[in-house]
Amino acid sequence: MKIAILGTRGVPNYYGGFEQFAEFFSVYLAQKGNEVYCYNSHDHPYQEKDFYGVNIIHQYDPEYKLGTFGQFIYDYNCIMDSRERDFDIILQLGYTSNSIWHFLLPKKSIIITNMDGLEWKRTKYSNPVQQFLKFAERLAANSSDFLISDSLGIQKFLKEKYKKNSTYIAYGAYPFSNPDENVLQEYKVEKEKYNMIMARFEPENNLDLVLEGVAMNEDKTPILVIGKHQTKYGEYLKNKFKDHSNIRFMGGIYNLEHLNNLRYFSNLYFHGHSVGGTNPSLLEAMASRALVIAHNNDFNKGILKENSYYFSTPNEVKNILNTIKKNDNLQLVQNNFDAIINEFNWEKINGEYLQLFEECMAKSTKRKQKP
Incomplete structure (x- = not known):
């Protein structure tokens, strides 16, 4: 499969949870013989074009100039680039700043979105921002071909709020076994x-x-x-x-x-x-x-x-x-x-994601229309 990962600042991880997942999962996909692309901010500390078999695509990210608004431009740049690459699957990690561009996503790619948490509940956001995040959440839930929930609580919420089924796949971690007191x-x-x-x-x-x-x-x-x-x-x-x-x-x-x-x-x-x-x-x-x-x-x-x-x-x-x-x-x-x-080991989590991708490819009519 030819797969793209959007919605993060890039790999390797220098920021947070989705970046950590993108790093582990993209390398896993590449090792399984898939053609994998991960979008990185232009100023990401890692400037190479390959990361353990994962193709890195740098796109301009003005967040350093514009703050949060810059994320919308970065996501726009990533989505516009994806239209030229004929991906089988585009995995979107989160929806906060990319769902408003859903109509620009390539029509023949299968869009799978990890819906993250209930972002609009975060108290750091003003009421207008919280209302926008609810709007963005609804756009992502309704425009994606398949949804992923990383907790049973989110899965239940999506079913009750939007009548949407989602696949529950938790986040993962590697067991730590080599402590060094030094x-x-x-x-x-x-x-x-x-x-x-x-x-x-x-x-x-x-x-x-x-x-x-x-x-x-x-x-x-x-x-x-x-x-x-x-x-x-x-x-x-x-x-x-x-x-x-x-x-x-x-x-x-x-x-x-x-x-x-x-x-x-x-x-x-x-x-x-x-x-x-x-x-x-x-x-x-x-x-x-x-x-x-x-x-x-x-x-x-x-x-x-x-x-x-x-x-x-x-x-x-x-x-x-x-x-x-x-x-x-x-x-x-x-x-x-x-x-x-x-329950939460990375090998299991990565395997569940890959299995879902294969099932989505089998179910979807999008790629069957591919010339």
Whole structure:
């Protein structure tokens, strides 16, 4: 099959969840003998035209000049280029800034869209933006040939809201099995004598709530706050907690080996996400044998079940910090690691995507019309 992946800033991953998936899945597809193309922003750090057998197509991305609006132009550029390449399948990762161009997508390509989470619920967006995102979601749901949900909650929502069937395929993670305590020296922490939280700096990821609980606590165990904090919300948090030296804003860390080791050797790993489907950083924490302390919501409970401690308030965070230790909860850690092995491993996820692609090719009349 000739396959394109749209909707990310590109591979290898320097940004987030969809980019990580695109990196793993595109290489997997190429290794299976498919002709694979991934669209990258023109200023992506990786400037080669081939990545382990994946063809890289750089397109102009003015986000660095225009902010979020630039994403719409980037997606437009990618879609217009795709019209010239006769792809069998175009996989769109998300819909936020590309669905308005759905009418420009090549008519003979099969359009498969991973619908991501409920983007319009994110509190960082103003009401007009939230209304636009609902509109974009509806466009994507109705214009795609096939839909993918990465959580059962999203699958249920699409069925109820749009009467659309979707294929449930979760996100994945690779089990981590080679810990190296020497990595900790670079971050000036000691084994199981620090906690951590990793997230984009957005209100619905509850960084503020977790750090409030940390600040209330008399114990001054360090907490590593990992994520790009050069944002308005990031500046707010750094200023708010500037007097708490145990709260360490580390910035974005994209070295997966370092992240895995930091998660593995941490005492408590806080996961504050409250919006979305199967969250990538949650699965990676499970795969790294972290003890996950999660925000109390259905998305997180759907993945972690009884194998986590849950919080909803700063006071609950404070109490967990005072009473919970990783060494006392190794069975929960093992249960989550087993779930990665059995349910959320990348080989299984990649295989399910490839199987879906083959089924879509068999079902669709589009490619049968190909001269």
